[in-house]
Amino acid sequence: ARDGILVVRPDSGELPKIVLDVLESLAGKFGTSNTPTGHKLLPPKIRVIQGDGIDINSLEMILKTMTAAGWAADNLAFGSGGALLQKLHRDTQKCAFKCSYAVVNGEGVDVVKDPITDPGKKSKKGRLSLEKNADGTWSTITEGKGDPAKDQLVRIFLNGDLTVDEKFQTIRDRSNVGL
Structure with missing residues (x-):
């Protein structure tokens, strides 16, 4: 085991469903405990960050949906980009920087992002x-x-x-x- 926290960032997807899907998947692998209010909480070294599509309305919708599904807000951190100000972000021009190739143990490996x-x-x-x-x-x-x-x-x-x-x-x- 190593020190630190594993922070999982869901890929683009339909909010708030993608957040709940990731929480459920992580719970299946790592289990949960319950907060004093009875909400599910991932282990302290596992958390989720949602930054895609975050504005004041989606933030509220995600938190309400999580609560209704029995999840504690402590599982999730929010990132914010251009959506909060002008709805301008890298998808506006389809621009992103991504790894496409890596050398692992001396062997070249193609790397691709292919979100379902x-x-x-x-x-x-x-x-x-x-x-x-x-x-x-x-x-x-x-x-x-x-x-x-x-x-x-x-x-x-x-x-x-x-x-x-x-x-x-x-x-x-x-x-x-x-x-």
Whole structure:
């Protein structure tokens, strides 16, 4: 056993159902105890965080649903992003940073996110390259399918070490090219 708390973040899904589903799944694996008010409580080293789709209304709905299902609010922490202010978040432009490839024990492994509750959020997998098209748009290409000479990706980190140290102005100048 190790010190710390395992915090589980549900993937995108229908609120509040996804929260209850995760709580029930964790309870099946780790069990629960009861609070003085009789609500179910996961073991102290297991908790859930819900950040997707949180605004004042969904927060209240989740807590009411949990209480009605017999769950203690102490099981859950809430994160909040753009939904509380302007309803602007990474899904607005379908933009996210995700791991697509890893080396585990010296062996390459494709990594993919493929949520069953939202097929539109499936990520690309494997080693990727980034190519600028003739019309100025960009394409992400799976390794082996593009032109290696056109790949614009540059290794910046390797095993936690910075391999390229650029001045902020250099990055800003590069971002303004073509605008």
